[in-house]
Amino acid sequence: MAEAFRAHGFEGASLSIISKATGLGKGSLYNFFPGGKEEMLAAVLADIDQWFDRIIFTPLERAADPATAISAMMRDVEAYFHSGGRVCLVGWIGLGAARDPFALQVKGYFARWISALTHCLETARVPASAAGQLAEEAVAGIQGAIILSRALDDGGAFTRLVRHHQSCLLDATAAFGSATVIEL
Template identity: 30%
Template sequence: MRPQKVLDKEILISLSKVFRDKGYEGASLQELAEATGLKKASLYHRFPKGKYEMAKAVFTHIDHWVEENIFLTLKNESNTPEKRLKDGLTNIKILYDEGKETCVFNSFSTQTGLSLFEQSIKNSMIEWINSFTEIGLALNIPSKESKEYALETLIEIQGSLIVAKGLNDISVFAKTLKNIELKYLRGQL
């Protein structure tokens, strides 16, 4: 087999950019091919099920990154809860490029994308909530409040990305992450 000219990770990052910018329905095969620097035939060779398989690979790639860099960071008991929270929020900034990137949940939540990825989106959101619930508990926030904080955190992160994009003002995202940090640290008993 010939060595691949474009590394798989680079392809997934390029595909991710198109899906984040255009959404599942709006991303054309031509745009996906151009973004990767591959011809459509080469993309189909790597992803025989077409756009669906490309989107699934992107979602899986991002899911793994989030698991390693956000969820495991928040759960890493070798660090203090305060450090885990700060490091997790720093990695969220990286994931969303300081608020410049659209969330993949949003990109895949339109009609066709949602019907294809609904369970994956739901599972990911549940894990976000569980991870932030755990950090709340580690910060000695009572169970009920930790669960409420976690759901609010997911809503605040997702909402701030939309508002930052709509206002063309990434400071909205940065302020939201800072407010999340302060809320968790103030909530400590």
């Protein structure tokens, strides 16, 4: 079902498409989701958020080694988005006028991502203001990489851009974090 929404968006994913994608009849779908398509997408978004919470957000927040955590995040992000071949459904939903019922979920997803990454950078002794800025740039950069690589049909662009942002983040952790090493 998530892939049906990812491929067609909210308005484009008809119940017949979702039915085929899930292998369930419309009756069954409405049995699971009495709220209809809107509830289906809300469930998908919640599932996505749960996955990111477990694989991306929490590890960033609890990282003992920030640099390793950042590298792991970028590796998982690249795998998750299939090097740009897979769309970010949350970002997509945020674009349209039909986002209103999901606005909170969309906002929460990105706010949490930025917050977790900011916290990770601060663990590496990056000053709060710089950390917040860098995190914002990285999260936005990933979204931009998806848009661009899909538009150009070039997964290489996604990989290049993600690597670049990884370097920016790691440079920051090294610049501030390893200053301690020098001081010792």
